[in-house]
Amino acid sequence: MTTQDNTSNQQPGKYKVTVMRDKCIGCASCTAIAADTFKLDDEGISTVISQEGDDATKLLAAQSCPTGAIAATDAKTGDPVWPLSE
Amino acid sequence: MTPPQTYTARLEEKVQLNDKFTQYSFELIEPHRLKFKAGQYVSIKVSTQGERRAYSICSTPDNDHQFDLLIDASPDGLGVQFLQSLEFGTEIEVLAPMGHFTVPTDLTADHLVFIATGSGVAPFRSMIEDQLRNYQDQRQITLHWGMRQATDLFWLEEWQELDENFANFHFHPVLSQAPAAWTLCRGRVTDCLSVHPRPTQAAYFLCGGKNMVQDVTKLLISLGISAELILTEKFY
Numbered sequence: 001m002t003t004q005d006n007t008s009n010q011q012p013g014k015y016k017v018t019v020m021r022d023k024c025i026g027c028a029s030c031t032a033i034a035a036d037t038f039k040l041d042d043e044g045i046s047t048v049i050s051q052e053g054d055d056a057t058k059l060l061a062a063q064s065c066p067t068g069a070i071a072a073t074d075a076k077t078g079d080p081v082w083p084l085s086e
Numbered sequence: 087m088t089p090p091q092t093y094t095a096r097l098e099e100k101v102q103l104n105d106k107f108t109q110y111s112f113e114l115i116e117p118h119r120l121k122f123k124a125g126q127y128v129s130i131k132v133s134t135q136g137e138r139r140a141y142s143i144c145s146t147p148d149n150d151h152q153f154d155l156l157i158d159a160s161p162d163g164l165g166v167q168f169l170q171s172l173e174f175g176t177e178i179e180v181l182a183p184m185g186h187f188t189v190p191t192d193l194t195a196d197h198l199v200f201i202a203t204g205s206g207v208a209p210f211r212s213m214i215e216d217q218l219r220n221y222q223d224q225r226q227i228t229l230h231w232g233m234r235q236a237t238d239l240f241w242l243e244e245w246q247e248l249d250e251n252f253a254n255f256h257f258h259p260v261l262s263q264a265p266a267a268w269t270l271c272r273g274r275v276t277d278c279l280s281v282h283p284r285p286t287q288a289a290y291f292l293c294g295g296k297n298m299v300q301d302v303t304k305l306l307i308s309l310g311i312s313a314e315l316i317l318t319e320k321f322y
Contacts, residue, residue: 025320029129029140029184032090059136064129064181066140066321084135 013055016075017062019046023069030070034061038070051075088121090129093180097172098152103240107205109144110155110169115177119150122183124216125209125291127321128153129181132168139165140184140321142209142293146216153182156208187293187319189213195289195315196225201275201302203232206294206322211241213291218252226285228256232275232298234263258282274298276305284309293319 017037019030026044030037037053038046038061046069051058062070062082072082095112102108114120127142145154159166172178187209189198198217200210210229217223233239245257260271260278271278275298290306292299299318306316 027320028186029090029321032087032184033181060181063131063136063138064140064184066129082136084137 013051013053013058014075015055015058015072015081016051017048017058017070017072019048020069020071021045023067024065025067025069027066029064029066030061033064034058037061046070087123087126087186088183090181090184091117093117093120093182094177095153095180096177097174100174103156104237106158106160106238107240108157108159108169110157110172111145111152112155112178112180113152114150120153120182121150122147122153123188124212125188125319126183126185127187127209128155129184130165130168131179131181132165137164138181139163139168141165142185142187142212142319143183144208144211146212146220148216148220156205156211158205185319185321187291187317189217189291193289195287197285197288198223198225198227198291199285199288200227200229200291201232201279201294201298202229202292203275203294203298204238206292206298206319207231207241209293209319210291211244214248214255218248218255224254226254226256227252228258228282228285230258230260230271230275230278230282232260232262232278232294234261236261236265236268274301276301279305289315289317291317293322295322 024045030046034053034057037058039049041047059072062072073080094115096115098113099111127140129138129140132139141155143153144156202210248255249257264272292302
């Protein structure tokens, strides 16, 4: 599974989000919810532009992705936060 | 587009349309009005762990104090189970409005062709009614709706009413398992499209199963339709 993380060197929030490109359908729900964190690239696929955004908003964007294409992990420990483990 | 925000809504009504499909009506509590465009969807929180499911709004934007959803119970997933368990008056958390699958105001087409299978017809109920009633759109508007069996169809009185009151609206249900007495289109929506005259300056809106969307898109492209005039709801 390919992921995209075009983050800058800015201080990340508590959660780090990544987009699984092969799952993304470009519906732009994440960009609507967290415009400071996600944008659609030239191929119409969501990409992460910053990890600086509000953590609750980033998590909500991940939870709202209709195809589950966004994962959130604890930025310090790397533990998965979203999606929920089985 | 209005950016999405979190709403609290209360289950007001459930209408069992047939064995598979149910229409749910939710009254907005806080905020109490939702400004959306026909074709947009809501994201409902369906578990305490934060899991969410997306559903197209099938009511029209002029009714901004509530929204209606069409639910296909046959997948029996987490979202369906959550909605079926709701008692009247139960409050839910909704993120809305979501999505870009709307009729663009600057669309140059003189014919709007809506093609759906199954519950993919949900956003079209909102979009078609909105265009006809609220925008008084005089362009030709055609709905091709594919289902398996006649008993799967619903909203027939509503489509019939639009057909009678708006001369520019045309309704073409198509059944893949049609009874012998069925006099309308048979087969798949692609068969239905080939039976009816193809408009020249049309925009196509597709919503439904992934295979249908792929097949119809391929067909339209092969017929020389510009990809820019083929709009699809991507989350289905």
